[in-house]
Every structure is written in structure tokens, then in C-alpha cells.
Amino acid sequence: MEGGDQIMDKVIDKAKILIEALPYINAFKGKIFVIKYGGSAMTDERLKSQVLRDVSLLKSVGIRPVIVHGGGKEITALLKEVGKPSHFVDGIRATTAEEIEYVEMMLSGKINKSVVATLMQNECEAVGISGRDGGLLKTVPFDASQPAFERVGLVTEVNAKVIETLLEAQFVPVISPIGADAEGNAFNVNADEAAAAVAGALKAEKLIMLTDVDGVLNGKALISEITMKQAETLIAEGVITGGMIPKIECCIKSDVENVHILNGTLDHAILLEIFTQRGVGTKIFK
Numbered sequence: 001m002e003g004g005d006q007i008m009d010k011v012i013d014k015a016k017i018l019i020e021a022l023p024y025i026n027a028f029k030g031k032i033f034v035i036k037y038g039g040s041a042m043t044d045e046r047l048k049s050q051v052l053r054d055v056s057l058l059k060s061v062g063i064r065p066v067i068v069h070g071g072g073k074e075i076t077a078l079l080k081e082v083g084k085p086s087h088f089v090d091g092i093r094a095t096t097a098e099e100i101e102y103v104e105m106m107l108s109g110k111i112n113k114s115v116v117a118t119l120m121q122n123e124c125e126a127v128g129i130s131g132r133d134g135g136l137l138k139t140v141p142f143d144a145s146q147p148a149f150e151r152v153g154l155v156t157e158v159n160a161k162v163i164e165t166l167l168e169a170q171f172v173p174v175i176s177p178i179g180a181d182a183e184g185n186a187f188n189v190n191a192d193e194a195a196a197a198v199a200g201a202l203k204a205e206k207l208i209m210l211t212d213v214d215g216v217l218n219g220k221a222l223i224s225e226i227t228m229k230q231a232e233t234l235i236a237e238g239v240i241t242g243g244m245i246p247k248i249e250c251c252i253k254s255d256v257e258n259v260h261i262l263n264g265t266l267d268h269a270i271l272l273e274i275f276t277q278r279g280v281g282t283k284i285f286k
């Protein structure tokens with residue numbers, strides 16, 4: 001049984017945690033953080049509620065969060081249900097004119113609205129939009145010569161005004177990674193690329209990428225901090241491979257000052273990374 005002194009120590013520890021966060025809260029007040037939300041942190045209901053409560057807390061202390069969500073696993077499941085297998089090349093899903101209907105339904109319909117609903121339940125006013133709204137994500141075909149990739153888009157321009165308007169009105173924008181070409185047709189955009197493009201256009205203070213690994217690893221060891229140049233060297237040396245390569249490359253291309261790669265399955269990863277000296281993931285900076 002805990003005695004009175006032990007209970008008091010725990011209460012004082014909680015106060016110390018709040019005090020440790022104070023310089024970070026002051027430094028980041030009013031700053032834009034773009035959060036790429038995906039992986040298990042989105043499919044597991046407990047983690048989902050926890051991550052989005054953390055986002056609500058960021059907003060409460062004066063940070064301006066912007067969410068760009070993924071949904072790769074959910075799209076694969078929906079396509080499977082309708083008898084359409086998924087094919088990926090370097091992490092990019094082949095998407096035909098017929099398939100984009102399902103992709104958009106899942107991303108801009110189901111997932112986008114569900115993220116907004118969970119934020120609203122956590123006292124955080126949010127508005128869901130897709131990259132097709134207000135000309136937010138302008139795209140060109142990723143590879144016009146391949147019919148299987150007919151509706152995969154590369155972002156060429158971001159209309160930041162749409163997001164800035166929502167931020168000024170104190171809403172958290174929740175963006176689904178569907179872009180549009182000049183004719184307004186829907187294009188499937190990889191969520192990492194969409195998040196990086198949005199962060200670059202908003203000149204965000206931070207781009208936070210939630211994934212299912214602890215961060216950038218060198219073998220089994222977590223790299224806590226690394227420059228973008230050093231990250232490029234690790235790619236060239238084959239230390240960073242697979243899905244981590246496009247993730248890091250689009251961050252470098254976006255010109256954002258600070259990128260954090262975090263394990264979204266770790267409880268309160270965002271708060272621990274942002275408000276503690278030690279952090280929990282990998283910070284990649286210029």
C-alpha cells in the first residue's frame with residue numbers, strides 16, 4: 001500500500017513533468033506542426049483515441065496542428081473485398097480510374113470523417129477536407145505511360161490558403177491525400193508525400209511522421225538526431241532501406257526544418273517527443 005509520502009512524491013513528479021514541458025510550450029506557441037497520421041496508430045481504436053487526444057492537447061497549449069492521414073491498409077482491405085488485388089511499386093499503389101473510386105471512398109469518406117469525429121470527441125474542433133477541396137493538392141500523373149498508375153498523382157502545388165483559413169478560425173484541418181489534376185479529376189497521392197508537401201507549403205515548424213517503428217535505426221540502435229545530409233549518406237550506405245527511403249526523401253524535398261519520425265504505437269509518442277528533452281524517436285534536421 002502506498003503511504004501518504006509516496007502519493008505526495010507521485011503528485012510532485014507530475015508537477016515536474018508539467019514544468020519540464022513549459023519551455024517547449026512557450027517556444028512552440030502559435031507554430032504549425034504537420035502530423036502524418038497512419039499505421040497502427042490509426043487502425044487500433046485505443047491508440048487512435050490516445051493519439052488524437054494528444055493532438056487535442058497540442059492545440060490547447062497554442063500549437064497549430066494540421067493532420068494529413070493515410071489509410072493504406074484499409075484501402076487494401078476494401079479493394080480485396082471487391083475482388084481487386086493491390087499492387088505496389090516502391091510503396092506506391094497502382095491505381096486505375098475504377099480503383100480511385102474505392103480509394104477516395106475510403107480516404108476522404110470513411111477515414112477522414114472518423115478522424116474528425118474522434119478529435120471532436122476529445123474537445124478539439126476539426127474540419128475534414130481532401131486535397132480536392134479548394135485546390136489544396138494540385139497533382140500531375142505520376143507516370144502517364146503506365147495505365148495501371150493512371151490515377152496516381154504527384155503533388156506539384158499546394159494551395160495553403162485553404163489550410164490557413166481553417167487555422168485562423170481555430171480549427172484543426174484534417175486532410176485526406178487525394179489530389180486533383182487541372183480538370184478536377186481525383187488522383188491518389190502517397191500520404192507521406194502529401195504531408196511533406198503540406199508542411200513545406202505552410203513553412204511548418206515541424207513535420208511529425210507516425211509510423212510503426214521507433215524511428216530511424218542503425219541496425220537495432222535508434223538514432224535520436226541526425227541531419228538531412230547524414231540521412232542521405234545512410235541511404236547511400238544501405239543502412240536505411242525499404243519504405244523508410246521515400247519517407248525521408250520526401251521530407252528532405254519538402255524543405256521543412258525539422259522532421260520527427262516516431263513510433264505511433266508507443267503511448268503518447270508525440271507528447272514525449274515534443275515536450276521532453278530526451279525525446280523518443282528520430283529528429284531529422286537541416
Ligand SMILES: Nc1ncnc2c1ncn2[C@@H]1O[C@H](COP(=O)(O)OP(=O)(O)O)[C@@H](O)[C@H]1O
Pocket residue numbers: 038039091192210211212213215216217218219239240241242243244245247
Ligand atoms: N534504417 C531504418 N530505420 C527504420 N526503418 C527502416 C530502416 N530501413 C528500412 N526500414 C523499414 O522502413 C519501414 C517504414 O516504412 P513504411 O513501412 O513505408 O512506413 P509506413 O507504413 O508507416 O508509411 C520500417 O517498418 C522498416 O521495415
Ligand SMILES: CC(=O)N[C@@H](CCC(=O)OP(=O)(O)O)C(=O)O
Pocket residue numbers: 038039069070071072073075091092093103152153177188189190191192
Ligand atoms: C499512391 C499511394 O500509394 N497512395 C496511398 C495513400 C494512402 C497512404 O499513403 O496510406 P499509408 O500512409 O497508411 O500507407 C495508398 O493508396 O495506399
